Structures are given as structure tokens and as C-alpha cells.
Amino acid sequence: MPPIYLDYNATTPILPEVAEAMKPFLSEHFGNPSSRHWYGIQTRKAIEKSRQQVASLLECQPEEIIFTSGGSESNNYAIKGIAFSNKEKGNHIITSMIEHPAVTEVCEYLKKWDFEISYIPVNEQGVIDLSALEAAIKPTTILITVMHANNEVGTIQPIEEIARIARKKGIIFHSDGAQSVGKIPTSVKDLGVDLFSVAGHKLYAPKGVGALYIRQGIELEKQIHGANHERNLRAGTENILEISGLGKACELAKRDLDKNYEHMKEMRDRLSDGLKNNLRGIVELKENGHLQDRLPNTASISFAHIEANRLIAAIEDRVAVSAGAACHSDQVDVSATLEAMRIPLEYAMGTVRFSTGKQTTTEEIDAVISTVVETVTKLQSGLMK
Helix, strand or coil: CCCEECECCCCCCCCHHHHHHHHHHCCCCCCCCCCCCHHHHHHHHHHHHHHHHHHHHHCCCHHHEEEECCHHHHHHHHHHHHHHHCCCCCCEEEEECCCCHHHHHHHHHHHHHCCEEEEECECCCCCECHHHHHHHCCCCEEEEECCCECCCCCEECCHHHHHHHHHHHCCEEEEECCCCECCECCCHHHHCCCEEEEEHHHCCCCCCCEEEEECCCCCCCCCCCCCCHHHHCCCCCCCHHHHHHHHHHHHHHHHHHHHHHHHHHHHHHHHHHHHHHHHCCCCCEEEECCCCCECCCEEEEEECCCCHHHHHHHHCCCEECEECEEECCCCEEECHHHHHCCCCHHHHCCEEEEECCCCCCHHHHHHHHHHHHHHHHHHHHCCCC
16 A cells, blocks of 8 residues: 655646546647647647636736746746846846745856845745845846745745835746645736746646746746747747646636635644644644645644654655655754744754645545654654664
8 A cells, every 4th residue: 555645745646637638639639739730720729728727727818828847947937037138127136045946046047147146034934024025125126036835834925015015116026836826826916926937746737847927018038949839938849738737737726726725724734733632742843834824735843853854764654745854964954944944953853744635535644643643752762763
């Protein structure tokens, strides 16, 4: 029997309805979408249908959506595209200290091209310091990029407030929505963003496909050169198989958003409450992130003085989760997010991320509680070497 999967923030399985929507493009509809004959027309129609499905979820116009190879490419295109198309206006970019590497690594790369990067701190709940962000703005600031929701602790950032600050100063605002799309409302109209990244495999679509919302009027320097695919914004014959899957996944996410939210939250709370109740007096627990403004499925839990890698290794045949720190013989590698949140080392070293999904069951949660409680008790008492 495979381990119980509680790592949905890392990736999600492809839903059966999504796989079914993809099937025709494995064999029957194989045409190049750029071809003018019947075969090409069928795949071009399918792409435009998917574009409409993504746009419907994000509440934007279909022509404001381009398809990419995933969240990392969407982030790269948004940040580099704005940087290089606006270099004559300025060279300063603002981001946060808890971004995904698909943002921070891009920003570090841009330093080689004489861009200046400001990293804004967050508080102990993982919320960005808005006053520090506003104070960091310079006449040369051309872009603010801040994630919508954190992948490790689930904290949701005040995107609407950041958008107002950016708009007031005439600065373009990008947000990485990889973790939020499909879990919470992501209307780009309400958020006020100029650019918004989507990763397919985080919302039950295939890996290797994503999307980027580009508000009308925003100009990006092209990053992948070739023919004039995707309105001449991203060269390369469209991956119709996976684009069709992303479109269907977005349609399902919009249809089931409220139901999925409540279910994932119920499963998460059942897990965190169960661990707290059963481990009281055995080990100190700390739940990280903002306990209200966070993703419904994410619980970052620290087990004081327990090494997360030892805990995960002991349960890996029964439960699949992620660690927030890696302990070695001479050091503890704490994630950038936990470090930025100033989580004490004795807690950070024992941090485990549990992330539930739409397919998680109460039976699975109860089994995970039992497994983790038993294992932590043994580790704490020294019965497990």
C-alpha cells in the first residue's frame, strides 16, 4: 500500500476529468495549431477554449492569457520581460524575503545585468512589511514582485494593498500565484495585479504547463524567440495536450472552489488539532504562518527539538510530507522562509509541511495522526535511534 499523500503543495495528481479532456490530443487531434487546414483548426480551437477556461478562473480577458511551460517560466518571463523592456526607466526591483526560487533566482540573475534588488522582510507570521516595502520604492523602481501565497507556511500576502501602492507610484506589479490558484479566489481584477503566474501541476493539471496573465497595455521583452506563437509573446508550437489539461483543471477549480476550500480546510484542521491534542505534554508544537490569512490546505508544524528529517525518514513508508529544514552532522539548513520569519532554531529544525488536497479523506488524516504521534513519541523518548 503506498504512503498517504499529504504533499499537495509540491504537486497534485491529474484529475480523471482532466486526463479525459487530454485524451483526444494524444492521437485523434494532432495537428499543428498554426496550420490552416482542418487538423490545425481543431487544435487551435482547443487552445482558445483552454485560454477561455483559464481566463474565466482568473476573471480576465482570454487575450490576456499566454501559455507557458509552467510556473517557473511564467515568473521568469514576467520579471525578466519587465526588467529588460523598462531598463531605460529604471533598474530597481522589489521583492520579498520568502519568495520561491523561481523568483529569487531570477532576481539574483538580474544583478549581473546591473539591476538592483531590494528584499523586503516579513513578520513572524510570514506577512510582508508594507511600510518597509513603501519605504524601499525609489524613482528607479520598475517592478514589485510578491507571491500571493507562500508555498511553505501558506500565508496569504496583502496583494490588494501592494497593488494600490504600486499603482499610486506607477510601478508594475507581478504576483506568483502558483500556490493560490484553485485554492482561494484569484480574480486578477480584485487583486489589482498587472502580471500573475499560474502553475498547472499545483491545481491537478499536468506538469510542464502553466500560464501568465498579462494585463492589457503591459509590454514585456520576449524571452523565447522564434515564430509568432501566442500573439508573438512566446515562441514555440503550443503544447496542446497539456494546455487542454490546464484549461479543464481551471474549469473544475472554478466550479468546485468553495467545496474544495471547505474540504481541504476541514482536513487540515482535523490534522493539526489531532496532533496538538495527542502530543500535548509529550512535545511542544508550533504552527507557523498566519493562522487566519493562509491557504486552506497548508499546515506548517514545528516539533520542538525533533529533527524533521529523522521524523520524515521514520514515516516515509506510510506518509509523504515535506521538511522545512535539513539537519546535518555539523549544521541545520533552515529554509529561507522560516529564517525570514525568525522561527527559533529548536522549532525550525523540526518543521514539517503537511498539505491536504481535494482527495484527502478523514481516514487518511486519522491514520497520519496516529503514525506521527507514535513516531514523535518514540523520537522524544529516545526509543528510536
